[in-house]
Amino acid sequence: MSIDNDETGARADDHYEPTSPWWLSGTPLEAEHHRLMRRRSVPIPWAETTVAALTDAERARLAGTWMRRxxxxxxxxxxxxxxAIDLVAALAPADVLSLCLRAGIDEVRHAEMCIRMAQIYSGVQHLPPPGMSSLPDDPQRPKLHQALANTMLVSCVSETYATTVLSATRDLTTDPVAQAVLTSIYSDEVMHARLGWSYLRHAIEVGGQGVIDAAAEMLPRALRGVANVVERERPAGEVTEAVRVHGLMTPAEERVIYSTCVREVLVPGFEALGIPVGTAVADYGDVWANAA
Ligand SMILES: [Fe+2]
Ligand SMILES: [Fe+2]
Known part of the structure; x- marks a missing residue:
């Protein structure tokens, strides 16, 4: 598990195995897919799962959560x-574009891993429903403002929170498979968050006060968007100690992590870029954190 193989193709090749082969097209495209995924591969010790020690109820709880993921x-x-479309429209730098498109490929990998995790606990092959996320789109505003607003939501707030909650969840996870999957996803989400903070800084350098004003206007919406996810109902079933070590925290714990993330990571980050944060710390302070 100590192999740092992000840039070392040969070693990554040695341990690559298709994650969810039953979710592929059944055409020659599969070989190209494996080539792409191999470059981002981290060894997952799939056979070492400790699922056999769980009760049926615990398995169902975990299957539900990994399917949500x-x-x-x-x-x-x-x-x-x-x-990526917003960034292209705003003539974002080439490194921002390539990293954004690569992030999409990472998310395919993450989906494959989570689907396989759900299968480990449920015993059935199951896919997420079709659909796509809808991002705010205001054709009236400058393309630069549109791009930075969605970058704040998607990357700065959502992916930065993902890194904090994944890191905390990973710390309490002892099942070797869940641990490896969370570690692999975490390392990608760190880059997905950096992408946003870097673009935000670039956008401010290019667009000045207008960008800062647009960012300040977007901030409460971005924070609320991720808070909505944290507040969402969870799959039914108790979070027992045995369930926790397979990579699962309680909704109450996740609220505290988001509140801490807002106060200690997001707000200082936006302030460092000169973006006014308004009532963000109070909005997601102790009252909100302890409401679950
Ligand atoms: Fe992801
Ligand atoms: Fe991500």
Whole structure:
């Protein structure tokens, strides 16, 4: 598990195996898909799952959560696709464009891994429903403002929160498969978040006060958008200690993590770029954190 293979193709090739072969097209495209996925591959010790030690109820709880994650990762493919269109329209730098498009490929990988995790717990092959995420779209505003507003939502707030919650979840996970999957996803989400913060800084350099004003206007919507996800109902079933070590926290714990993320990571990050944060810290302070 110590192989840092992001840029070392040969070593990545050694351990690559198709993650969810039953979700492929059955055409020669599959070989190209494997080539793309191999470059981002991290070894997952699939055979070492400790699922056999769980009760039926615990398996059902975990299958439900990993399927939710598969759905979210699947939607994230479309999120980065739409963001890429906004960035192209705003003439974003080439490195921002390539990393945004690569993020979409990462999300396909994440969806594949979460689908396989759900299958481990449920015993059935199941796919997320078709669909795509809808991002705010205001044709009236400048393309630069449109691009930075959606970058804030998708990348700065959503992916930065993803890194904090994944890191905390990973810390309590001892099942080797869940641990490896969460670690692999986490390392990609760090880059997905950096993409946004870098573009935001670039956009401010290019667009000045107008960009700062647009960012300040977007901030409450971006924070609320992710809060809506944190507040959402969870699959039925108790989060027992045995369930937790397969990569699952309670909704109450996730609220505290989001509140802390807003106060200690997001707000300082936006302030460092000169963006006014309004009532963000109070909005997601202790009252909100302890409301679950
Ligand atoms: Fe992801
Ligand atoms: Fe991501």
């Amino acid at each position: 598969a759905e979210a990762e699947y939607l994230a493919v479309s999120t980065f696709s739409v963001l």
